[in-house]
Structure formats: C-alpha cells, structure tokens
Amino acid sequence: MARGAATRDHRAGRGGDSAGYPAGVTEHDQLSRELVATWDAGAATYDRLPRHGIRHDDERRAWRRLVAAILGDPAHAAVPRLRVLDVGTGTGVLALLAAELGHDVTAVDLSPGMLGQARRRALDTGLAVTWLEGDAAAPPVEPDSFDAVVCRHLVWTLADPAGAIAAWRGPLRPGGLIAVIDGWYARQPPPVRWAARAAGRLVKRNGPDGDSHEHPYRPDQLARLPLARQSGTAAIANAMVAAGLTHVRVRPLVEIERIERAHQSFAERLADPWRRYLATGRSPREG
Ligand SMILES: C[S@@+](CC[C@H](N)C(=O)[O-])C[C@H]1O[C@@H](n2cnc3c(N)ncnc32)[C@H](O)[C@@H]1O
Numbered sequence: 001m002a003r004g005a006a007t008r009d010h011r012a013g014r015g016g017d018s019a020g021y022p023a024g025v026t027e028h029d030q031l032s033r034e035l036v037a038t039w040d041a042g043a044a045t046y047d048r049l050p051r052h053g054i055r056h057d058d059e060r061r062a063w064r065r066l067v068a069a070i071l072g073d074p075a076h077a078a079v080p081r082l083r084v085l086d087v088g089t090g091t092g093v094l095a096l097l098a099a100e101l102g103h104d105v106t107a108v109d110l111s112p113g114m115l116g117q118a119r120r121r122a123l124d125t126g127l128a129v130t131w132l133e134g135d136a137a138a139p140p141v142e143p144d145s146f147d148a149v150v151c152r153h154l155v156w157t158l159a160d161p162a163g164a165i166a167a168w169r170g171p172l173r174p175g176g177l178i179a180v181i182d183g184w185y186a187r188q189p190p191p192v193r194w195a196a197r198a199a200g201r202l203v204k205r206n207g208p209d210g211d212s213h214e215h216p217y218r219p220d221q222l223a224r225l226p227l228a229r230q231s232g233t234a235a236i237a238n239a240m241v242a243a244g245l246t247h248v249r250v251r252p253l254v255e256i257e258r259i260e261r262a263h264q265s266f267a268e269r270l271a272d273p274w275r276r277y278l279a280t281g282r283s284p285r286e287g
Helices: 028-043 043-048 057-071 092-103 112-125 161-168 188-204 236-243 255-264 266-269
Strands: 083-087 104-111 130-133 147-153 172-185 246-252 273-284
Touching: 028 043, 028 112, 043 112, 057 092, 057 147, 057 172, 057 255, 057 273, 083 161, 083 246, 092 104, 092 112, 092 147, 104 112, 112 130, 161 172, 161 236, 172 236, 188 266, 236 246, 236 273, 255 273
Parallel strands: 083 104, 083 147, 104 130, 147 172
Antiparallel strands: 172 273, 246 273
C-alpha cells in the first residue's frame, strides 16, 4: 500500500510560491515543517501529557471501545478486518489500538521523533503496523487501497484541513470511511474565563506533568490554522462537506471526556475548556 520512498521532502517540487524558502518548498510546506519540528522536539514526553497520551487503564479501555465502534471489532464473527490508514499518527495511539483489534494498519507522520516512539511502542507490544514518514495531507500510499482513514488530534494543526480531507479520498476505496477525532473550545462567560486562567496558572506552576492546555504554537502560526481555535464543531462539519464527503456526522465523545476528567484535579478541570468530538463521513461511491 505504500507508494515509493516516503521522505520528509516528498512534497518539494510542487512549485514554491514564496521567496526565501528552498527551491520547490511552498509557504504551506514551510509552515508544516515548522509545526512538525515542535512535535519532533517533544516526542519523548508526548505520551505523558494528559489528554494526549493514554495514561490510565480505564482511559485505554474507553479508547479501545471507541476505535472498535468506529472500525468494528474483527474478534466478532462477520466483522471484517479493515485496511486502515492513520494520518498524523504521532506516537501511534490510534494505529496501535486498531492493530490490537486485528485491523491491517498503515500509519503516516512527518516527525521522525514521533514515529520513533510509535515504532518502539509497537515493538514493546508485538503489534504489526506499517510506519511511513510522509505528509498527512498527501499520504505516500497507493490510491484506492484503504477501507478507512482515521486521525486523532491532527486536523487542528493543518493549514488546509478541507484540502487534506479531500486528499484522503484518494487512498480510500469508494464508500470508505473517514473518521476525525479532535476538539473544540467551550465558550465561557467572563467570570469563568478568569477563574479558568487563574486555574491554568496554578496547574502550570504545579509541575511538569500539569497540562496547561496551551497550544505549543506561536500566535502567528495559530492564526494560519483554521481549526485551531474553534468554539464549536460547525467548522469541521463544513470542512468535511467541502471535501466532498457524504453522510457527515459530528458527535461529542462524552464517555472519554467523563473518564479523562475524572483523572483531572479540580483546577485542571476548571482550566480546561477543550471538548472532544468524533466527525465521520464517507467517500462518495462515484467520482
Ligand atoms: C497532536 S499530535 C497527534 C498525534 C496522534 N495522532 C495522537 O492522537 O496522539 C499531531 C501529530 O501530527 C503530526 N503532523 C502534523 N502535521 C503533519 C503533516 N502535515 N503531515 C504528517 N504529520 C503531521 C505531528 O508530527 C504530530 O505527530
């Protein structure tokens, strides 16, 4: 299913549009490289971050149930084993859960550091996944070779999420599934916002494991990411429709929220307005 050699620079050559970047590197590519460098630098500690890594058994069971609900559990008779592509796999959270269920998984990321962690976890658990270094917005795989494309915590960090989602129709068979897990920010009235900020400062002060819920990106980078600061789920639904998907549906991930929040302190809960969603859609059967 992998197409050719996947390298960090495989998008170069599309014709650069910005002075100051190496030949063939677009401004969009350059932003993507900068952002991925952030993940690369934090790869070794990513799995320790609350609400990013899966740190507790009950959380793990809930994520496994969710992945089984999305893809099916081939342990049950008549549930097929799917060919699954996990884009922006990071340390392989979704990829490894899908492989554990028995699916045939390929996973793509641009960060060698994150992929290194994913490979290590696969070795530790004895699970087989094909890991590819490449761009999630143009996955280096064969057309029409997957039943499902999944991603978690990726779309908020893309400069053109609708373009990337449209590109995932290429590797998918007609009628195949696209499942996006990500988050949005609950609107808070000013007094709650002030309390949340104070709680955030407290959480930050209280040690390296505290999740400050801050983006790791600079404001000028965030400003170029259409899904980074959403206060609802309309934008992801619109992006999926704009990408030409059918049967688009967005729902909150209530069970995972509840379990994660049970592991947070009062201050962490107060400081954290982030809510999870699952958005699904189908590649059209024709065209
Ligand atoms: C917040 S992490 C999420 C990782 C993982 N999916 C998870 O659920 O924990 C974002 C990941 O997306 C990757 N990423 C961001 N932009 C990318 C791109 N254009 N192509 C491939 N990977 C990308 C980063 O390297 C990072 O591993």
